[in-house]
Amino acid sequence: MQLGAGRFAPSPSGDLHIGNIRSGLLAYVRARQTGRRFLWRIEDLDRVQPGAAQSQLEVFADLGIAPDEPPLIQSERLGIYTEALNRLEGRGLVYECYCSRKDIQQAPSAPHSPPGSYPGTCRDLLESEREQHRQRLQQQGRSPALRLRTDNVEVTVEDRLLGEITAPVDDLVLKRGDGVFAYNLIVVVDDAASGVDEVVRGDDLATSAPRQAHLADLLGLPQPSWLHVPLVVNTAGSRLAKRDGAVTYQQLRALGWTPDDVYSWIATSLGVIGAKGSWSTIDDMVAGLDFDRIRTDETMFVPPSEALG
Ligand code: GLU
Numbered sequence: 001m002q003l004g005a006g007r008f009a010p011s012p013s014g015d016l017h018i019g020n021i022r023s024g025l026l027a028y029v030r031a032r033q034t035g036r037r038f039l040w041r042i043e044d045l046d047r048v049q050p051g052a053a054q055s056q057l058e059v060f061a062d063l064g065i066a067p068d069e070p071p072l073i074q075s076e077r078l079g080i081y082t083e084a085l086n087r088l089e090g091r092g093l094v095y096e097c098y099c100s101r102k103d104i105q106q107a108p109s110a111p112h113s114p115p116g117s118y119p120g121t122c123r124d125l126l127e128s129e130r131e132q133h134r135q136r137l138q139q140q141g142r143s144p145a146l147r148l149r150t151d152n153v154e155v156t157v158e159d160r161l162l163g164e165i166t167a168p169v170d171d172l173v174l175k176r177g178d179g180v181f182a183y184n185l186i187v188v189v190d191d192a193a194s195g196v197d198e199v200v201r202g203d204d205l206a207t208s209a210p211r212q213a214h215l216a217d218l219l220g221l222p223q224p225s226w227l228h229v230p231l232v233v234n235t236a237g238s239r240l241a242k243r244d245g246a247v248t249y250q251q252l253r254a255l256g257w258t259p260d261d262v263y264s265w266i267a268t269s270l271g272v273i274g275a276k277g278s279w280s281t282i283d284d285m286v287a288g289l290d291f292d293r294i295r296t297d298e299t300m301f302v303p304p305s306e307a308l309g
Contacts, residue, residue, distance in 0.1 A: 004197035006031035008060075008067075009041035009187070012053035015248035018301055019202070019232030019240040021059065022266055025285060026229050027200040028065050032286045039194050040067035044075045045180050059249045063259050064282040072194060074186055081181045084189045084219055085174055088148065093218060094174060096144035097122040098133035117170035123149065137177075146175040148215070155210035160227040161296055162203065167210040188212050192221035203228035204239065227291070232269070233298045245303030255304050269299040 008024040010016060016024070031038040040060075042053045057071070088094050099107075099121050107119040125133070137144060148171055156166040173182045187208075191199065199209075206228040216223045234244040242248065246255055252262070260280035267278040272288055279285045 003035060003037050003195075005037040005039050005068075005195045006034075006198050006200055007039040007041055007191070007194065007196050009043050009190075009201070010056050011043045011047055012049060012056060013047040014049050014052055014242065015250055016056050016059055017232075017240055017242060017247040018249070018252065018262070018265070019247075021063070021249060021262065022232055022269065022299075023200070023202045023229055024060065025063070025065070025266060025282070026289075028060075028282070029286050029289050030198065030200045030227060030291065033289075033291075034198070036198065037068040037195070038065075039069055039196065040071040041190060041194070042071050042073045042075075043183075043186075044073060045186065046183075055250075062249070063262065072190060074190065077186075077190070078181070080193065081186050081189055084185060085146065085181070087219060088174065091218070093149045094146050095123060095149055095171075096130060096134075097147045097171075097173070098130075098137055098144050100142075117152065117168065118147065118172070120171060122147070123171060143177050143179065145173050145177040147171045148174055148218075150214070153214065155214045157209045157213045157223070157226055159206065159209065160225065160291070161294075162206060162228055165206055165209055165226070165228075167207045169211045169214045172211055184208060184211050184215060188215045188219065188221060191224055192216065192219075197222070197224050198227060199224045200227045200229065202231050204231055229294075230296055230298050232301050235300060235302055237298070237300075240301055244301075245305070247301065247303050252304070257304070265301075269295075269301075271295040 006027050008027045010020055010024065028038050044053060085094065103121065104118060107121050109115065109119050134144065150169050150171050152168050152170055154166060154168050156164050159165050172184055174185045175181050209226050213223045232240045234240050240247055246252055263279040263281060263285060266285065270289065271294065279288055
């Protein structure tokens with residue numbers, strides 16, 4: 001029987017910062033501790049910076065980690081995503097949406113729907129109305145997006161660290177107007193195709209889990225279990241970003257950080273300090289990390305401004 005798998009799926013939109021690295025390392029450690037394969041996915045349908053995917057893999061290689069299989073590359077899998085979309089379409093669960101972002105912001109929200117969810121403008125149009133909208137979009141050089149018909153069901157998933165996560169699933173986009181498959185659809189298709197049965201990632205994506213679980217159900221795919229890890233924040237308490245200073249691996253290396261320094265910072269950030277000393281390799285992290293005891297609050301990263309030593 002094939003082992004289950006965990007994965008890291010960074011968007012190749014630039015260099016990894018210490019927060020992304022921390023989430024990826026946690027995914028790796030969890031896979032090793034639970035006997036799963038560790039897979040890598042290149043989510044390159046959007047926001048790609050040339051060379052970034054390779055450089056992200058090199059950062060992990062420098063930290064002592066190689067994925068167990070060649071990375072899955074999303075841009076090579078468009079036929080598989082089309083097939084999944086067709087399956088939903090065959091069940092009457094897909095409709096065209098002609099709204100612009102502004103249309104959605106300005107529409108009155110549907111009763112009982114959460115803020116920001118799709119108000120359902122295009123859900124129940126007549127075919128004659130659809131034809132008019134198609135022509136209007138065509139004149140503007142735009143194409144319709146494709147949305148999932150959901151009736152705002154509320155879905156609950158169980159997260160190993162966060163407990164129950166409940167979120168309404170609105171009529172999410174499956175394929176954007178510019179023809180790009182939407183994140184939620186392809187994550188679900190790829191995780192199932194790779195045998196990913198536990199998803200470990202940053203908790204900024206925790207509220208996507210109910211949507212992804214719902215999509216997996218509709219596609220007849222198994223749902224993975226979930227473990228969302230707290231994010232690294234900047235000194236102002238917001239999610240760490242490149243503009244916060246020396247935060248990427250390359251910048252830290254240039255300031256004299258070694259892989260040991262990365263592991264030792266990660267140990268401290270997870271509250272693992274003391275008797276046994278801190279970590280300096282991935283093996284230390286695999287041996288020393290107890291997911292039942294990690295800090296579940298956010299961790300602040302203060303970028304170094306000078307070279308070490
Ligand atoms: N590519 C996504 C990101 O970099 C992560 C997707 C996922 O882990 O589900 O934020």
